[in-house]
Amino acid sequence: DTEVTQTPKHLVMGMTNKKSLKCEQHMGHRAMYWYKQKAKKPPELMFVYSYEKLSINESVPSRFSPECPNSSLLNLHLHALQPEDSALYLCASSPWEGAPSGANVLTFGAGSRLTVL
Amino acid sequence: TQLLEQSPQFLSIQEGENLTVYCNSSSVFSSLQWYRQEPGEGPVLLVTVVTGGEVKKLKRLTFQFGDARKDSSLHITAAQPGDTGLYLCAGRRVNTGNQFYFGTGTSLTVIP
Numbered sequence: 030d031t032e033v034t035q036t037p038k039h040l041v042m043g044m045t046n047k048k049s050l051k052c053e054q055h056m057g058h059r060a061m062y063w064y065k066q067k068a069k070k071p072p073e074l075m076f077v078y079s080y081e082k083l084s085i086n087e088s089v090p091s092r093f094s095p096e097c098p099n100s101s102l103l104n105l106h107l108h109a110l111q112p113e114d115s116a117l118y119l120c121a122s123s124p125w126e127g128a129p130s131g132a133n134v135l136t137f138g139a140g141s142r143l144t145v146l
Numbered sequence: 147t148q149l150l151e152q153s154p155q156f157l158s159i160q161e162g163e164n165l166t167v168y169c170n171s172s173s174v175f176s177s178l179q180w181y182r183q184e185p186g187e188g189p190v191l192l193v194t195v196v197t198g199g200e201v202k203k204l205k206r207l208t209f210q211f212g213d214a215r216k217d218s219s220l221h222i223t224a225a226q227p228g229d230t231g232l233y234l235c236a237g238r239r240v241n242t243g244n245q246f247y248f249g250t251g252t253s254l255t256v257i258p
Contacts, residue, residue, distance in 0.1 A: 033188075060244040071234055071248040072189070079244050119188050126243050130177040130196040133238060135246055137181075137188030 032056075035120050035138035043146050044110060050141045052103040052120030059125040060084075061103040062135070063095060066117045078103060079126065110145045117142050149173055150235055150249035158255045159225055167220045167252045169235035175247075176240045178218045180209055183232040192220075225256045 033054045042048050052061065060079045064072035077085035078097040092114075094106040103120055121135040150171045159165055169178065177196045181189035193202050195211035195218060202209045206229075208221040222229055235249035 035188075062244075062246075069232060069251065069253045071251045074245075077244050084244065117186070121188075123244060123246075130238070131194055133177065134179050134191055134194050135181075135189075135236065136191070139188045140186070142186065 033120055033122055033136050033138035035118075035141050037141060038139065039142045039144075041144045041146065042107065042110065044112075046110075047106070047108045049107065050105040050118055050120075050143075052105075052138055053101055054122045054136070055101055056122065056136065057100075057124075058122035058136070059100060060123045061097060062119075062121040062123075063093075063103070063105050064119040064121065066119055066140070072119055076105075107143075110143075112145050115143055115145045148250050149247045150237060152233075152235060152249040152252050154252060155250065156253050158257065161226060161256055161258050162224050165222050165225060165254070167222075167233055167254075168217070169219065169249045170217045171237070172216065173239060174215050175237035176215070178211055178215075178235055178237040179246075180218070180220055181234045181236065183234060184230075189232075189234055225254075227256045227258050230254060230256050 063075040066072045076095040096104040117140045120138045179194045180192045183189040193209045198213045198215045200211045206223045233252045
């Protein structure tokens with residue numbers, strides 16, 4: 030299995046809603062990532078989990094709350110979002126920090142398109 | 147300030163033309179990757195380069211890693227409409243853990 034699966038594909042929510050984005054990989058990767066991407070721009074790093082522990086938080090507002098229940102799953106809990114949070118949210122995984130350089134690459138999911146009304 | 151700068155930012159060419167995209171930095175990278183992303187989808191890995199001066203070919207695409215491992219280029223020969231997409235370079239630096247640094251992106255449109 031060489032895929033990263035993200036659900037849902039599309040999500041529309043109001044500013045008072047609580048929702049979650051989900052991500053799953055079964056490649057045995059030990060690092061998992063959340064990125065936010067606007068149209069025709071590069072992905073912006075939000076969070077990195079390494080061995081199920083949060084290792085990087087790029088000063089993301091607390092209305093975004095990540096969770097890594099186990100090495101295969103990554104969630105992003107959303108609450109009280111703003112319209113400017115509308116974007117494509119990408120999950121990715123990579124083997125582990127010490128993997129050989131040629132193998133240490135990101136595998137992305139197809140993304141979750143979030144619209145905040 | 148972006149660690150990796152790509153040029154050009156936007157490129158619109160006719161089918162059959164050749165093009166080169168550049169990815170430049172003042173920092174040294176242990177590896178550089180190139181990804182292509184189509185609208186509404188996630189980036190897909192095209193290639194990774196790890197050795198200074200390395201050249202890799204993928205059909206009509208040629209990738210080069212600079213000798214000093216600070217820059218890379220992507221050359222497409224005889225572009226086709228299927229090459230349309232957002233091209234992203236990304237790199238890992240030595241001893242920075244799981245951090246991948248993305249380039250500023252190049253949006254390519256190939257007109258039939």
